[in-house]
Structures are given as C-alpha cells and as structure tokens.
Amino acid sequence: xxxxxxxxxxxxxxVALHLAPALKGKGIRVQQVCNRSEKKGRQxxxxxxxxxxxxxxxxxxxxxxxxxxxxxxxxxxxxxxxRTTGLVVHTSGAAGLNVLGKCSPRTGVFYPLQTFRKxxxxxxxxxxxxxxxxxxxxxVLLADLGMRLSGMVARLxxxxxxxxxxxxxxxxxxxxxxxxxxxxxxxxxxxxxxLLMPIILQTAGNAKHKDIFSLQTGxxxxxxxxxxxxxxxxxxxxxxxRKIYDLISKSIIHQxxxxx
Amino acid sequence: xxxxxxxxxxxxxxVALHLAPALKGKGIRVQQVCNRSEKKGRQxxxxxxxxxxxxxxxxxxxxxxxxxxxxxxxxxxxxxxxRTTGLVVHTSGAAGLNVLGKCSPRTGVFYPLQTFRKxxxxxxxxxxxxxxxxxxxxxVLLADLGMRLSGMVARLxxxxxxxxxxxxxxxxxxxxxxxxxxxxxxxxxxxxxxLLMPIILQTAGNAKHKDIFSLQTGxxxxxxxxxxxxxxxxxxxxxxxRKIYDLISKSIIHQxxxxx
Numbered sequence: 046x047x048x049x050x051x052x053x054x055x056x057x058x059x060v061a062l063h064l065a066p067a068l069k070g071k072g073i074r075v076q077q078v079c080n081r082s083e084k085k086g087r088q089x090x091x092x093x094x095x096x097x098x099x100x101x102x103x104x105x106x107x108x109x110x111x112x113x114x115x116x117x118x119x120x121x122x123x124x125x126x127x128r129t130t131g132l133v134v135h136t137s138g139a140a141g142l143n144v145l146g147k148c149s150p151r152t153g154v155f156y157p158l159q160t161f162r163k164x165x166x167x168x169x170x171x172x173x174x175x176x177x178x179x180x181x182x183x184x185v186l187l188a189d190l191g192m193r194l195s196g197m198v199a200r201l202x203x204x205x206x207x208x209x210x211x212x213x214x215x216x217x218x219x220x221x222x223x224x225x226x227x228x229x230x231x232x233x234x235x236x237x238x239x240l241l242m243p244i245i246l247q248t249a250g251n252a253k254h255k256d257i258f259s260l261q262t263g264x265x266x267x268x269x270x271x272x273x274x275x276x277x278x279x280x281x282x283x284x285x286x287r288k289i290y291d292l293i294s295k296s297i298i299h300q301x302x303x304x305x
Numbered sequence: 306x307x308x309x310x311x312x313x314x315x316x317x318x319x320v321a322l323h324l325a326p327a328l329k330g331k332g333i334r335v336q337q338v339c340n341r342s343e344k345k346g347r348q349x350x351x352x353x354x355x356x357x358x359x360x361x362x363x364x365x366x367x368x369x370x371x372x373x374x375x376x377x378x379x380x381x382x383x384x385x386x387x388r389t390t391g392l393v394v395h396t397s398g399a400a401g402l403n404v405l406g407k408c409s410p411r412t413g414v415f416y417p418l419q420t421f422r423k424x425x426x427x428x429x430x431x432x433x434x435x436x437x438x439x440x441x442x443x444x445v446l447l448a449d450l451g452m453r454l455s456g457m458v459a460r461l462x463x464x465x466x467x468x469x470x471x472x473x474x475x476x477x478x479x480x481x482x483x484x485x486x487x488x489x490x491x492x493x494x495x496x497x498x499x500l501l502m503p504i505i506l507q508t509a510g511n512a513k514h515k516d517i518f519s520l521q522t523g524x525x526x527x528x529x530x531x532x533x534x535x536x537x538x539x540x541x542x543x544x545x546x547r548k549i550y551d552l553i554s555k556s557i558i559h560q561x562x563x564x565x
Contacts, residue, residue, distance in 0.1 A: 117532065139524075139532045159504050160522045167507065173500045199500055208494055209501075211536045212487035215546075216501045217508040218523030219553050220480040224509075225517040225560070227472035234468055240433045240459055241469075241476045242513055244419055247427065248477040248484075249509035253502055257485040262420045263478030264399075272377065272399045276471045285556040286475075292552055293479050296545040300485070 049109040049132075049190050053077035055101055055123050056114035057089040059161035060136050064114065065093045067169045071193050076108050101126040110190070112136060112155060113145075124148040132183055138210030141203035142177050153178035153187055156206060160217055173197040175206050216252075226286050230279075258304055265294035266301055309369040309392075309450050313337035315361055315383050316374035317349040319421035320396050324374065325353045327429045331453050336368050361386040370450070372396060372415060373405075384408040392443055398470030401463035402437050413438035413447055416466060420477055433457040435466050476512075486546050490539075518564055525554035526561055 052068055054061045057080040065075050075093035079101050080086025090097040098104050104111070106129035113120055113135045120135045127133060127148045134153040135145060145152040154177040159167060174191030176198060178184040184200060191198035201209060224245065228238050251260050264272040273294055280287040312328055314321045317340040325335050335353035339361050340346025350357040358364050364371070366389035373380055373395045380395045387393060387408045394413040395405060405412040414437040419427060434451030436458060438444040444460060451458035461469060484505065488498045511520050524532035533554055540547035 117529070139535060158500055159507060162520065162522065171503045173503060175500070197500070197503075199497070201496070205494060205496055207535065208490060208539060209496060210532075211539050212490050213501060213504055214523050214525075214536065214550070215483045215490075216487040217504045218521065218525065218557075219483050219549075220505070221508050221511070221517060221521055222553060222557055222560075223475045223479050223483070224512040225521065227476040228512075228517050230468060230472050230475075234465060236461070236465055236469060237459070239513070240418055240435070240457070241473060243431045243433060243457075244473055244477045245480070245509050245512050247419065248481050249505050251481070252484040252488075252505050253499070257481060257488045260422065261478065261481055261485065262422065263474050265474075265478065269377070272470075275399060275467065276474065279468060279471050285559055289479075289549075289552055289556060290474070292549055293482060296549060297478075297482055299545055300482075 049073060049186055051076050051108045052110045052112055053079070053095070053098075053104060053108040054089070054112050054114060055079045055104075055127075056112075057082070057085040058114065058116075059163060060114040060157065061089060061112070062163075063161050063167060063169065064112065064136070064157070065089055065095075067194055069093050073190075073193075077104050079104055102128060104129070106131055110134065110186075117144075120144050121146060132178075132186065134178075134187065138175070138206055138213070141207075142179070143203070151179060151183055153183050154203070154206065155187055155190070156210075158209065158213060169194050171195055171197070173199055175199050175201045175209060177202060177206065220249075226283075226289070230283065230286075258300060261297060261301070263297075265297035268298060268301075309333060309446055311336050311368045312370045312372055313339070313355070313358075313364060313368040314349070314372050314374060315339045315364075315387075316372075317342070317345040318374065318376075319423060320374040320417065321349060321372070322423075323421050323427060323429065324372065324396070324417070325349055325355075327454055329353050333450075333453075337364050339364055362388060364389070366391055370394065370446075377404075380404050381406060392438075392446065394438075394447065398435070398466055398473070401467075402439070403463070411439060411443055413443050414463070414466065415447055415450070416470075418469065418473060429454050431455060431457070433459055435459050435461045435469060437462060437466065480509075486543075486549070490543065490546075518560060521557060521561070523557075525557035528558060528561075 051074045053076045075095040077098045078090040078095045079098040087097045111133045117140045124145045132151040133149045134155040156175040159172045172195050176187040188198050311334045313336045335355040337358045338350040338355045339358040347357045371393045377400045384405045392411040393409045394415040398416050416435040419432045432455050436447040448458050
C-alpha cells in the first residue's frame with residue numbers, strides 16, 4: 046500500500062471512539078472492530094460501518110492497519126492473539142513499541158497526545174500524533190495518516206514518547222487538579238469560579254513562550270513569606286492542599302535560585 | 306461625583322502601567338502620578354498626561370479617586386502620608402481593606418485578577434475587577450469603573466478576596482510551574498514543547514465546566530501504579546519534581562476516594 050485506506054480496531058474505548066469516526070470522516074474504511082464487551086464493540090462497528098469480531102484471533106488480516114486502542118496492560122495479550130503480517134500499532138504513550146512483541150513483522154505506535162473522556166467529542170484536527178515504527182516505510186505510512194487527521198505529527202522513539210507522556214501529566218493532569226483544588230475552595234465560600242477563567246486562559250496561552258519559568262509570578266517567586274503564611278492559614282482545613290502549597294512554593298524558590 | 310472622571314496613582318509598577326493607560330483610553334483623566342523612583346514615575350506621568358509628584362503628602366486632593374498600586378508592604382505607610390477626604394483604593398488581592406487605615410474616610414479596593422508582567426501588554430477588557438468599599442455609594446463608583454474597563458466586576462469582602470488570591474496561586478502560578486517543569490524535561494531531551502500546547506489549552510478550557518475533578522485523567526486517578534512507577538523512574542534526576550509528582554498523585558487518589 047502507498048497510503049493507508051483501510052483500518053481495523055481492537056478496543057472500543059475512548060481513543061477508538063474518537064479515532065474511528067475521524068478516520069471514517071477522512072475516507073478511510075473501518076473494516077472490523079474487535080472488543081471484549083460485545084455491546085460496546087457492536088455499537089462502534091455499527092457507527093462506522095464495520096463488522097464486529099469477538100476475538101483478535103478471528104480478525105481477517107486484510108486491513109492496511111490494525112489499531113490496538115486498549116489499556117496498556119491489555120496490549121501484549123491481545124496483540125499476541127493476532128494472525129497477521131500487516132502493520133499493527135498501539136495508541137499508548139507509556140507502553141514501548143516492544144510490547145507488541147512478534148505479533149507481526151510490522152509494528153508501530155500511533156499515540157494521540159490529548160485527553161479523551163467519555164461522552165465528550167474532541168476535534169482531532171489539532172491533536173499531535175506521536176508515531177514510531179520498526180521500518181522507515183511504516184513511519185511514512187503512519188506520518189501520512191497523522192497528517193490527514195491533524196496538522197501535527199512527531200516521530201518519537203519509545204523513550205521520548207514516555208517523556209512526553211510524563212510531561213503531559215504535569216502540564217495537563219496536574220494542572221486540572223490545581224483547577225479542581227481552586228474550585229473546591231471557592232465553592233466552599235460561594236465565590237464563582239468563573240472569576241479565575243481569564244487568568245487560567247492567559248497562563249495557559251503564555252506557555253507557548255520559551256523559558257516559561259521566567260513568566261513565574263506569585264508570592265513564592267517573590268519570596269513573599271507574609272502572603273505565603275496567610276495562604277497557609279487559609280488552607281488549615283485542607284491538609285493535602287497545604288502540603289502541595291508548601292512543596293510547590295519551595296520548589297519554585299529553589300528553581301528561582303538555580304534559574305538566576 | 307456621580308461617576309469617576311479623574312484618577313491619580315501612587316506607584317508606577319506593573320499594575321499602574323497597565324491600569325493608567327487603560328483608564329486614559331476610557332476618557333478618564335490621569336492627574337497625578339506619585340512614585341518613589343522619580344524616573345519611572347515621570348515616565349508614567351508623561352505617558353498619561355499627568356503631573357509627577359514625589360511624595361503622597363504633596364498630592365492635591367482633587368482627584369475623584371486615588372489608586373495605590375504598590376507592593377502590599379508599602380500600602381500602609383504610603384497611604385498614611387495622604388491628605389485627602391476623597392476615595393482611596395489599593396489594588397492588592399492579599400491585603401485587607403483595613404490596611405488603608407484612616408488615610409481617608411472613604412477607602413476601598415480595586416483588585417484586577419490577572420497576572421501582570423513587565424514589558425507585556427495585557428488587554429484589560431476581560432479582566433475581572435474585585436471591588437470592596439466602606440460605603441455602598443463608593444462600591445457603586447468602583448463597580449462602574451470596573452464595568453467601563455472590562456465586562457466583569459465582583460463585589461468581594463477582604464476575606465473572600467484573599468481566598469480568590471489564594472486560588473489564583475493554584476490555578477495560575479502553580480500551573481505555570483507545571484508547564485515550566487514539563488518544558489525543562491522536554492528541553493533536556495530535545496523534544497519540542499509545542500507538542501503539549503493542544504492538551505494544555507484543552508485542559509484550561511475544560512475548567513469552565515462544573516465539578517472539574519470529574520474531568521481528571523491520567524495514571525493517578527486510574528491508580529495505574531505501573532505507569533506511576535515508570536514516571537518516578539524517569540524523574541530520578543529531578544528530585545523536586547519527583548516529590549511533587551508523588552504528592553499530587555497521592556492527593557488525586559485521596560480526592561478520588563472522597564469524590565466517590
């Protein structure tokens with residue numbers, strides 16, 4: 046194949062639910078959907094015009110690409126049940142390419158760097174796809190597929206992809222938790238969270254600049270211990286958040302001294 | 306006065322540098338700028354068509370409003386030097402209304418909830434102004450002034466304003482530090498930070514939903530200890546970040562159990 050025209054899925058969770066219709070929308074045929082839960086598998090198959098298959102061992106090997114979009118723990122076992130010589134990828138940030146073992150001579154990774162949740166549609170048009178493959182030819186195929194879905198493709202090896210996945214935990218999962226902490230405190234006092242939206246969006250937009258630490262504001266980077274003590278006092282009912290406040294503040298002060 | 310038509314400033318730092326031209330742009334006359342550093346004070350005065358005054362004790366009491374935009378520590382001393390019976394406000398999130406003491410029978414707070422930095426212009430048009438005043442009449446004046454500058458004004462007492470200031474540390478200062486941590490790790494390995502911008506912007510935009518914790522994704526909320534151990538291993542050269550990783554992950558797991 047010169048480009049990927051047909052795909053099949055193993056898995057019908059959040060990633061597959063986003064990827065399969067997007068691929069279909071780009072004219073790529075979704076042929077088979079294999080899933081442990083028959084109900085969810087049949088739903089996705091029906092939605093994309095595919096055939097439901099109950100077991101990877103029963104999948105026909107005629108798709109240009111098989112996408113395994115399941116939890117990290119399940120990739121090795123499910124891929125080992127495949128009978129194919131075609132290209133097989135997983136969609137995980139944390140799992141290495143090697144987790145696919147010898148399920149096929151042609152393996153790869155197609156990792157969409159975004160946070161997918163049930164019941165929320167996210168446009169794939171701006172999502173970076175991190176790709177990896179055993180061969181240069183398959184890299185080209187996956188890069189082309191990523192480019193058709195979005196404007197952003199990065200070729201990363203498994204170690205680099207793990208680092209990207211780790212930094213996404215800081216930049217997305219932990220920031221979500223910071224927002225959630227702020228919401229909890231404001232809700233307790235009947236203050237609308239919407240007051241924080243402009244500063245949240247401004248701060249997120251600022252991250253596009255180089256040397257993000259130079260944009261650091263707030264009491265810690267000013268070493269304003271009076272304000273920090275007042276904040277600690279306000280957090281006396283929130284023990285977890287006070288520990289987080291202390292540790293991040295201390296780390297900002299360390300970083301400032303290193304940063305010079 | 307029915308509305309505020311003239312203002313004077315004490316301070317010529319980031320907040321004054323943003324507020325004074327914005328007020329002028331709305332047709333409000335900036336009359337006097339008082340600042341410890343004569344050079345910076347004269348620069349702001351010149352830019353806004355105001356007169357420079359070296360000492361608050363020498364300011365003419367004929368402005369509808371005097372805005373004290375200085376560091377928290379300096380508010381009490383500078384305001385005590387004023388000779389006025391007009392409305393005097395400070396712009397601090399952390400300082401109470403009472404820090405203005407008895408500098409005038411009419412005191413208040415006009416706190417713009419945004420992160421201002423030197424050399425970067427930020428449009429005030431979407432910034433919430435948190436206002437407080439001794440009297441209902443002065444609250445109305447400050448609310449009107451805030452409405453003329455932006456679409457968002459909130460009346461908060463000093464305790465509520467302190468809580469908003471605290472939560473802005475979590476939602477903005479600490480998230481900036483999370484972005485900076487991610488940048489440091491990616492830079493070390495030559496991976497472009499731009500890969501993270503879509504997930505950063507998506508996560509920030511998600512904060513407008515209620516119950517932000519229900520949007521939490523990532524290994525901690527899944528209690529995926531395998532991935533967390535891998536991440537800890539990747540952080541072995543980053544001791545501060547590993548402590549932050551452990552503490553926030555633990556707190557997310559606690560919160561999940563509380564959240565149910």
